Amino acid sequence: MMTQEALMQWIILLPLLAIPGILLFHKKQNLREAATLIVGTILLFAVVAFYQGFDAGQGAYVHWWELLPGLNIAFRAEPLGVLFSLVAGSLWLVTSIYSIGYMRGHGEGNQTRFYCFFAVAITGVMGLAFADNLFTLFVFYEILTLSTYPLVTHAGTDKARHGGRVYLSILLVTSILFFLFAVIGTWAETGNLTFTAGGVFDNSTSKMVVSVLLALFVFGIGKAAVMPFHRWLPAAMVAPTPVSALLHAVAVVKAGVFSIMKVCVYIFGIDLLAELPITDWLLYIATAGVLLASLVAMRQDNLKKRLAYSTVSQLGYITIGALLATQSGVLGGSFHIVAHAFGKITLFFCAGAIMVAAHKTEISDMRGLGKTMPLTMIAFFIGSMSIIGLPPAAGMWSKWYLLMGTLEAEQVAVMIVLMISSLLNIAYLLPIPLRAFFDGNRSVVSIRRDEIKEAPWPSLLALSITAIMTIVFFFWPQPFYGLAESLANIAGGAHG
Template sequence: MNFSVIGLMQAVLVIPLLAAAGVALTGLRPNLREGISLVSGALLFAVVWSLYQSVMAGDRSGWTLLELLPGLTISFRLEPLGILFCLIASSLWMVTVLYSIGYMRGHGESNQTRFYALFAIAIASVGGIALADNLLTLFIFYEVLTLSTYPLVTHAGTDKARRGGRTYLGLLLGTSIVCFLPAIIGTWVVAGTLTFKEGGIFGDDITPVLLSLLLVLFVFGIGKAAVMPFHRWLPAAMVAPTPVSALLHAVAVVKAGVFALVKVGVFIFGLDTLGTLAVTEWLLYLVAFGVLAASLVAMRQNNLKARLAYSTISQLGYISLGVLLATSAGLLGSALHIAMHAFGKITLFFCAGAILVASHKSEISDMRGLGRAMPLTMAAFFIASLSIIGLPPAGGSWSKWYLILGTLEAGQWLLMGVLMLSSLLNIAYLLPIPLKAFFATDSTGSVGAGEAAGIREAPLTSLLAIMITTLMCLLLFFYPQPLYDLARSIG
């Protein structure tokens, strides 16, 4: 056992919790409070980067925190998929805090100390999910993530925020109790273990009908993956402040959902078993329907955050589809898309928040001509849109490339067509926003009226965060190797 690596794994959980405590204690001194969050984010990323180097060297160390019952433990283990998720969360925690400093102050948000503290707890939950060595550990931290983000969704304290929070909490807890938990119990009864294992844990004597039932329970029970029809919590949660939306869509919540789905597919069922189940194909078509349906709904949304929310539902479908293809290329595409979508979508939400703070505009129809007043923000929106669409020179092109290869490897020509049609729909609902912002006239008939109205770029820290994530979208096209190496090592 490598005790130095075990210590680093423990630090992944401890650093955010200490940050949450530090934020709570320094709430009356905003600069110190936010400094603690930034330093903690940088320290966490350094720890995860060290773990990345260990896992690429072949280290698969593990440790047990607590044994609840014989064979039922809260345990953690180092493995490539978990470290990929940790890299995304740790890097984007730091950047989101930087963005939030400008947004929360510029927008005059209340309860900022609570926001930063709960954000840190959510990141600790993500660390627990990412490093979980069994389904029980994953489930515990999965639920902690739901409970810690609920107050963030209802942050505004309005009736609308409370309604959105009830939908958020009701659907996520409901799917967990009705489907996810029974799936875990059924797995324990059938397989006699909940520990993740390469190639899956089910024996050859398990009937396909029982395996199919468990798979359906997992797919619908992991509500954070937003598989239709259990997706409504995601647009309902858009009542939250933009940094929370970024947390939900890119850093933690939805990524925890698709991560858990990939983890179950690879380490509980195994790709070979997934590929033999008839229900897998039906689930593939259901997910494909969700990809297209969410894109069509997104096109009809005039509110920018609502459009991005439905875009996220569609993009999550790509990841679910990739693992259900049960091919090596599909799995590689899913793992890469967890990362590529994170950087692209968080940039889009950062831009939406910057527009709201600087111009008080949230409806797309009001953003005509805004590019002259906010050129950096709208240029960032354009580049991030390319990544979501899957076009060079942005990182999203790699994940979509491997997803398409996965459909070919599985002989699923119809699903390849779905991915290509979805990319065209992505173009239709994303690119007109920056194009109209730069080239169309606003309601006054002047392209540059925003400048005359005194609209400027967002506060410096928010703008800096936008530039960082935008550069990452570009960098991941030219240098995807670290993420590619991790994704290729999964399973």
């Protein structure tokens, strides 16, 4: 029987084991993609097995390497990391299935390179998810940035290279100028970078210093797309849709908000956050970003760009959950990582399917599309419901607890903005499937089997799975809810 410690290390390293098979069979598509699917399946079973054996009271710990005294590459399992690993582990396999249909159907080149860097990126995600300290988190955060750059620039066009430069420059500049200085500052003040329940700062630390460090973390973790450091996300939409789907709806952006949540809970602690005046200012900046990004999303006719700005807005919900400094906020923000991941990846999958099957990218061209792509547009409707927060989709639970968090923190203005944002979600998402199922005369389109032309079946299978899971997690939010609740209890009970 494999120990939890050994299993955690396998989870981190497993994606890399797909690379030799991908390279060996680079001329044989079926075998090359089989290597990714086999390793992806093993990884999914591994993260599920790890979750089943996980005990929040005694998380597995592994030490790899000590660079300098106190600077360690080490890993420890805690509820938020296990939640993130479950999300990324399950969606890597689904996205790999989707990629087969998309990459072949769209005639993409350099597919071997694509699958290799995809695997490296997932290892970056898993290492980040289980990081025991800020140093380990920073190392894998950068691995994720560098490994996804070739995926963003995959097309090799001038537009793709420009998008890649914006992507890389913003993420590297914010992480080196702000994030790294925040890590160094934390080390200088406390001599401790290990994630600790209740935080690492004591009463002797100046509130001014702690406030500056918090601001450096929030803006330095650029992957969270807190305005004004959000432009990399729309710029990265030049990537193939599978990249947009997993890396910009799940792995990269969720690595950002995951890091902010982990720093808030385990480096500062919600008790200290609640005492800092700057916490409210950062909360209002994140809240303004939610509203502004929603307004910008409404103006986009390109479907992927609309979804990109929607992601900027939705990431703000998770940052708000962390900065509310309440148990409900932590619970809602953590669960929104899951709800948004499954809902938004469904929408990106649908966008790619529409481009491959119907060659349409602009929303204004999609009227009546439900006639030829009914399954895709039904899935889009389900994903939209989750992002909006309507039952029966998982997004309702995360938004409910976030609203409870605003009431606990007595932040009525933030609550009102979140409610307005949900109304804006309706305004920029629901017209897309409605336009698809109604023609110009407002009558329902007729769907005939001989006229249906959906995307290749692997892509259709993947988007159907994620759409179904958004509904499943409404009725059965465990195991994710249990992990988010454990994190909230750790956050609230650290000093209790």
